[in-house]
Structures are given as C-alpha cells and as structure tokens.
Amino acid sequence: MVKDEKKLLAEFQAKIDKGVKIEPKDWMPEHYRKQLIxxxxxxxxxxxxxxxxxxxWITRAPSLRRKAILLAKVQDEAGHGMYLYSxxxxxxxxxxxxxxxxxxxxxxxxxxxxxxxxxxxxxxxIGWLVDGAAIMNQTALAKGSYxxxxxxxxxxxxxxxFHNRQGYEIMCSLAxxxxxxxxxxxxxxxxxxxxxxxxxxxxDDNSPNSAELMSWKVKMExxxxxxxxxxxRTVPQGDHIGLTFPDPxxxxxxxxxxxxxxxxxxxxxxxxxxxxxxxxKARLKARVDADKDGKWVREAAEAYAMKxxxxxxxxx
Amino acid sequence: xxxxxxxxxxxxxxxxxxxxxxQRLGEWCGHGPILEEDIALTNISLDFVxxxxxxxxxxxxxxxxxxxxxxxxxxxxxxxFKNVLLVEQPNGDYAKTIARQFLFDTFQYYxxxxxxxxxxxxxxxxxxxxxxxxTYHLRHSSQWVLRxxxxxxxxxxxxxxxxxxxxxxxxxxxxxxxxDALLIKEGIAADPGQVKQKWNDHVAELFKKATLxxxxxxxxxxxxxxxxxxxxxxxxxxxxxxxxxxxxxxxW
Numbered sequence: 001m002v003k004d005e006k007k008l009l010a011e012f013q014a015k016i017d018k019g020v021k022i023e024p025k026d027w028m029p030e031h032y033r034k035q036l037i038x039x040x041x042x043x044x045x046x047x048x049x050x051x052x053x054x055x056x057w058i059t060r061a062p063s064l065r066r067k068a069i070l071l072a073k074v075q076d077e078a079g080h081g082m083y084l085y086s087x088x089x090x091x092x093x094x095x096x097x098x099x100x101x102x103x104x105x106x107x108x109x110x111x112x113x114x115x116x117x118x119x120x121x122x123x124x125x126i127g128w129l130v131d132g133a134a135i136m137n138q139t140a141l142a143k144g145s146y147x148x149x150x151x152x153x154x155x156x157x158x159x160x161x162f163h164n165r166q167g168y169e170i171m172c173s174l175a176x177x178x179x180x181x182x183x184x185x186x187x188x189x190x191x192x193x194x195x196x197x198x199x200x201x202x203x204d205d206n207s208p209n210s211a212e213l214m215s216w217k218v219k220m221e222x223x224x225x226x227x228x229x230x231x232x233r234t235v236p237q238g239d240h241i242g243l244t245f246p247d248p249x250x251x252x253x254x255x256x257x258x259x260x261x262x263x264x265x266x267x268x269x270x271x272x273x274x275x276x277x278x279x280x281k282a283r284l285k286a287r288v289d290a291d292k293d294g295k296w297v298r299e300a301a302e303a304y305a306m307k308x309x310x311x312x313x314x315x316x
Numbered sequence: 317x318x319x320x321x322x323x324x325x326x327x328x329x330x331x332x333x334x335x336x337x338x339q340r341l342g343e344w345c346g347h348g349p350i351l352e353e354d355i356a357l358t359n360i361s362l363d364f365v366x367x368x369x370x371x372x373x374x375x376x377x378x379x380x381x382x383x384x385x386x387x388x389x390x391x392x393x394x395x396x397f398k399n400v401l402l403v404e405q406p407n408g409d410y411a412k413t414i415a416r417q418f419l420f421d422t423f424q425y426y427x428x429x430x431x432x433x434x435x436x437x438x439x440x441x442x443x444x445x446x447x448x449x450x451t452y453h454l455r456h457s458s459q460w461v462l463r464x465x466x467x468x469x470x471x472x473x474x475x476x477x478x479x480x481x482x483x484x485x486x487x488x489x490x491x492x493x494x495x496d497a498l499l500i501k502e503g504i505a506a507d508p509g510q511v512k513q514k515w516n517d518h519v520a521e522l523f524k525k526a527t528l529x530x531x532x533x534x535x536x537x538x539x540x541x542x543x544x545x546x547x548x549x550x551x552x553x554x555x556x557x558x559x560x561x562x563x564x565x566x567x568w
Contacts, residue, residue, distance in 0.1 A: 048351070055345035058361075062559035062568040063386045064335075064369045067342070068362060074345055075358040082351050120559055120568075170568075178566050286347065294349025296474070297410045300467025307466065 016217050021147035024090035035218050036146050037091050038107075041098040044084035045109035047077045048102075049283050053117040054126060062120055069166055070123065076159045083156070087148040103288050110134075111269065112199040114277030121174055121181075121188035127167015129189075129196035129234065135160045136230045137200060145217035168237060175241040182242075189238065190246045197261070198269040200227045206266070231259045319502060322495045323436070324378045325398070326505055328388070329495075329541070331371035332399035335389060336549070337420060338364030339556055340407055349410050356456060360417075363449040367442070374438050390560040394550050395543040402485040404549045411464055411474035415482055418457040419519065423489045425454045426514045430506035439504065458522055465526025472527065479523075480531050487536025489515075495541070 008027050015022065022028055051074050058074065061067035085095045101107035112130050117123065135157060142153035174185035201207055201223035213219040235252075238245055249262030271277070341361035348354030372385035402420055407413045428450055431443035464475040490508040499505030520530050539545070560566070 048346075051346040051354070055347075058342040058345050059339060059555050060559060062390075062566075064365060064372070064389055066568055068365050068369070071342060071345070071358055071362040071365065075355055075362065078351060078355045078358065082355070085351075173568055177568075178563060180563055181566050290347045290349070293347075294353075294410070296468065296470050297349035297353075297464070300471030301463045302467075303471075304463040304467040 013215070016145045016215075021150060022145050023147045029216075031212070032216055032218065033091050035213060036149060037088055037093050039218070040084055040088040040091070040149055041093070041101065042108055042110075044081045044088060044098065045102045045107055046113065047081035047084065049109045049113045049287060050130075051077050051081075052283055052286055053113055053115070053279070054123060056117050057120060057123050060120070061123075066170070073127070073163050073166065076163065080152075080156050080159070083152055087152045090148050099291065103284070103291060105275070105284065108273070110199055111272045111277065112195050113283060114272050114280045115191070115195050116279050118191070119184050119188060121171070121184040122192065124167050124170030124174060124185065125188040125192040127163050127165075128171050128237070129167070129192050130199065131160050131163040131167060132234055133196050133199055133230050135164055136226045136233075140220040140226060143217070143220055171243070172241050175243055185241075186243055189243050193246050194265065194268075195272075197227060197231065198264060198266075200230065202266065202269070203264070228258055231261060235259050317494055317498055319498065319504075320378055320380075322498045323504065324375055325495045326499055327371050327375035327378060327439075329398040329400075331368045331375060331388075332397050333403050333420075333424075334364040334371065335368035336397070336399040336552065337403040337417075338362070338368060339552060340403065340405075340416075341413075343407055344413065353410075357413075360453055360456070363446075363453070367446050367449075370442050370445075374442070386560065390557045391564075394545060394553060397545065397549060397553065398540060398543055399545075399549075400485070400540045401488045401537055401546055402482065404546060404552060405482060405485065406548055408478065409474060411471065412478040412481070414457055414460045414464060415475055415478035417453070418461045418522070419479075419482060419486055420489075421450065421454040421457045422515050422518050423511065424450050426511040426518075427506050427508065430511060433503075434506070435503040461522055461528070462526045465523070465528040475526075476528055479528065483531040484534050484537050488538050488540050491538055491541055493541045 009029060012022070012026075012028060012032075015026075022032075054070065054074050054077070058067065058070050061070050085098060088098065089095065098107065102109065117126070138153050138157050138160065142150055142157060144150045144153070171185050171188075174181040176182075204222045204224045207223055210219070235245060235250065247262045249260070251260055252258075253260050272280070275281075338361045341357050341364065344354070344357045345361075346354065348357055368389070369385050372388045376383045376385055376388055400420075402416060405412075405416055407416075425447075428443045428447045432440055432447060434440040434443065461475065464471040466472070490512045492508060496505055496508065500507050523530050537546075560568075
C-alpha cells in the first residue's frame with residue numbers, strides 16, 4: 001500500500017512538473033484535495049458575500065448607465081460563485097455542505113467584504129482596488145495544477161478585468177468631477193487602500209508557504225510578491241487622476257523599480273479575519289437570513305419536481 | 317391634445333413601469349432564496365433598466381427640450397411618474413415578488429406583442445427587441461407560479477395570499493385616458509382593452525394548472541395615468557434619486 005502510494009505520488013508530481021493538469025478523476029493526495037476544497041470554496045464564498053457591499057448601491061446608482069453596469073457586475077460575481085461551487089464539487093463536496101460551512105462560520109471568505117460601502121465612490125474603489133488585487137492573485141492561480149480551478153480562473157479573470165476597468169472609470173469620473181465628487185473619491189481611497197493591500201494575505205514571515213503546496217502548484221506565488229505587483233501597478237493609476245495614497249512612506253525606489261510602502265497594520269487584519277470587522281456580523285446574517293427565508297421556496301421547488309416526476313412515471 | 321405631447325406621455329408610462337420594476341428587483345440582489353434565482357432576478361432587473369433607458373431616451377427626444385434619460389429618471393417627482401401601481405408594490409416574500417412579476421409579465425407580453433405593430437417605427441423596434449426578453453421573463457415567473465402553487469402547503473398559501481393582495485392593482489393595467497385614445501386612433505399605441513381578455517385567459521389557465529384560485533372580482537385601485545400612486549413610490553424614488561438630486565451639477 002505504502003509503496004503504491006509512493007508510486008502514485010511520484011506520477012502525480014511528474015504530471016505537475018510537466019505542466020499536465022490534474023483532472024477530477026485522477027488520483028491525488030488527500031492533502032491536495034483538502035487544500036483545494038478549502039481554497040475554492042473560500043473563493044466561491046467571497047464572490048457571494050462580495051455581492052452584498054456592492055448590491056447595496058444598485059438601488060442608489062446615480063445614473064441609468066451606472067445602474068446597468070453595476071447590476072451586470074454583481075450578476076457576474078454571482079455567476080463566478082456558482083461556477084466555483086461547481087468546480088469545487090468535482091472534488092467530492094456539495095454546495096449545500098459548503099454553504100453550511102459558510103453559515104456556521106467554519107469557512108472563511110475574503111476579509112475585505114467586512115468593510116462597509118459608505119458612499120458611491122466605494123463602488124469605484126472596490127472595482128479599482130479590490131478587483132484589481134483579486135486579479136493579481138487570480139492570474140497566478142490560473143496557472144495552478146488543478147484543471148477545473150485553473151480553467152475557472154482564466155474565465156473569471158477576463159470578467160474581473162472588465163470590473164477593474166469600470167471601477168477605475170468611476171474613480172476617474174469622480175476625480176475629474178466637482179470638488180465634492182473628488183473629495184468622495186479621495187475618501188474612498190483613504191478607506192480602501194490598506195484593506196485592499198491586506199486582502200492579499202499575511203506577509204511571508206507570517207505565512208510560510210508550504211514547499212509541498214508550491215511544488216504541487218496549488219499556491220503559485222507568495223503573498224508579498226503578489227502584493228508588490230499590485231502596488232506597482234496601482235499607484236501610477238492613482239497618481240494619474242490626482243488622488244493621494246494614505247501612506248506617507250509610499251515612494252518609488254529607482255534602483256529596485258518597485259514602490260516601497262509603510263508598515264501594514266496586521267493587528268487590524270487579523271481582527272477582521274477573526275470576526276471583529278465593521279460588517280462581519282451583518283454580512284453573515286444577510287447570507288444566513290437569505291438561506292433561512294429561502295428554505296420554503298427551495299422545498300416548494302423540490303416538492304413540485306417530485307410530483308412531476310411521479311406523474312410522469314405513472315403516465316408512462 | 318397634440319400627438320407629440322401624447323407620445324411623450326405614453327413613452328414615460330412604458331418606461332416608468334420598466335424602471336420601477338427593475339428597481340424593485342434590484343433590491344433582491346444578494347438576498348435571493350437560491351443562487352440561481354439571485355442571478356435570474358438581477359438579470360431580469362437589468363433587462364428592465366435597459367428597456368427603461370431606451371424608452372426614456374426616446375421620450376427625451378420626442379419632448380425636444382434637451383433633457384436626457386437621466387434627467388427624466390432622476391429629476392421627476394412622485395406625481396410625475398406614470399408607472400402602473402402594480403410594479404411599485406414592495407417585494408415582500410418571494411411569493412409576493414413572483415406574483416407581482418407574473419401578473420405584470422403576462423400583461424407586458426401581450427401588450428408588447430401588440431406594440432410591435434405600432435406605426436411609430438422607434439416604438440415598434442423597441443417593442444420587438446424587448447419582446448424576446450419579456451418572453452423569457454414570462455417563462456421564468458410562470459414556472460415559479462407553478463412550483464409555488466403546486467409545491468408545498470406553505471408555498472401554496474403564500475402565493476395565493478400574494479395574488480389576493482395584489483389583485484386590486486391589476487385593473488390599473490388596463491385603464492385608458494385621452495393619451496391612449498388618441499395614440500390608438502393614430503395606430504401608435506397598443507390598445508389595453510384588446511389585451512385584457514388574453515391576459516385574463518392566460519392568468520386563469522396558469523392558476524388552474526398551479527392549483528390556485530382566481531380572486532373574486534374586487535374594487536380596483538386606479539390612478540397611475542394621472543400619477544396618483546400608492547405610498548410606496550415616494551420611498552423608492554427617494555432612494556433611487558438621492559445622489560443626482562444632492563449633486564445636481566455632477567456627472568457620474
């Protein structure tokens with residue numbers, strides 16, 4: 001048995017090294033399966049919970065065009081969630097079980113959605129910063145070894161880059177708008193910059209990447225490295241529209257070609273992850289309530305489907 | 317009444333019904349009973365906002381005073397909105413939302429079917445484009461009326477109560493005034509009178525399949541054509557319009 005497993009593991013590793021994707025019916029180590037279920041379900045939950053802070057502003061979007069774009073965007077997020085739940089189901093867990101883990105607090109979602117969307121500019125900031133950071137992470141994950149997840153990432157990244165552009169476009173309209181609009185944009189950047197930087201995860205000192213997960217191409221790049229790419233890409237965009245980043249130590253290092261930033265408040269990050277963010281309770285409650293209030297609807301659909309199958313069977 | 321004034325008014329009525337229902341459905345976003353329905357409701361909301369935008373653009377053009385679709389959506393008050401009373405009713409539970417949707421979708425289906433024959437080329441083209449989406453909306457809400465009506469005892473009771481509560485707003489769908497009369501005569505507007513029987517037959521047929529009772533004839537609420545609404549509309553507009561009204565000089 002042990003020998004077999006060693007052989008299987010060697011074959012598994014060889015496939016990954018050659019860049020062959022692992023597919024649902026292929027043999028895989030249990031730790032690989034578990035890690036992927038954790039990552040994919042967490043990702044799916046983030047899409048679904050992420051609908052709440054943005055959905056917040058659908059009814060208040062300031063023009064018909066903005067309303068339509070926001071509706072389409074939030075609908076995309078729901079679609080990503082559904083797609084990712086289905087991809088995770090290929091690993092032998094079902095959506096109901098994943099949702100139960102979300103509702104009981106066992107499964108996490110991205111901590112960024114525990115911050116409130118206070119003004120319209122926050123919708124711009126989410127698209128620009130939050131989706132921008134997510135893309136950095138997801139383009140790396142698209143090169144991962146698990147076929148269904150990597151293919152989902154390719155597709156999702158395409159839509160996310162549209163989301164990112166629409167967010168930046170909102171920020172541009174505001175930054176070049178009336179003084180009140182510009183102030184709104186600046187305030188949103190002040191509030192979202194640090195959480196966006198933190199959403200890419202703890203720094204490498206606090207998040208030792210398992211060599212195993214790296215060699216299995218589950219984790220593709222370190223948090224700090226992704227964070228650096230995000231900052232390097234985003235700061236010039238903010239400068240371009242005349243907004244100021246809320247970090248007095250942020251400066252470009254000509255020698256390294258990278259931006260350097262001030263210290264990150266990890267105490268805040270870990271508190272938000274633990275449940276002490278401004279909206280943790282409200283977000284989870286909204287999801288739990290939707291599930292509870294929808295129970296009778298799902299039961300009705302099931303009962304109806306059962307009756308119909310029975311009738312059809314009897315008629316046959 | 318001049319034709320172009322009547323046409324402006326007529327476009328507002330069509331546009332407002334779509335806009336207000338789109339706004340209501342948007343409230344569901346993130347709170348649907350199942351993920352698939354969250355997606356469906358958001359999608360339908362998006363269709364309605366799209367119809368409304370095209371119709372308000374046309375209304376603005378007909379009016380010829382340099383207003384835009386956003387001016388019309390965001391800078392008119394309660395009494396200037398001309399949507400039918402049914403669509404402004406609050407979402408309630410899922411049964412209420414589905415009942416409201418089915419009653420309106422059925423109306424819009426037959427009404428836009430007729431409107432495709434309009435002598436006004438723009439309206440005919442818009443009706444044609446929307447009709448494909450409306451057909452899908454009606455299929456969606458009809459399926460849910462069946463599931464809820466013929467599902468469990470609880471779902472049956474909920475949807476029957478919702479239908480009973482909303483019934484008094486269905487008469488308003490078919491009301492007529494001089495705007496309708498003039499534009500019907502010109503071959504521009506669809507005749508709600510001709511749609512009523514089809515609406516009634518379809519609703520009755522589906523309710524029967526869904527084991528639901530057609531409500532008894534009741535005293536109907538009216539007034540949408542004069543901009544006389546229920547109390548719910550004011551709150552909806554306050555929420556929808558607050559940003560452009562707070563910053564009237566801003567572009568978004």
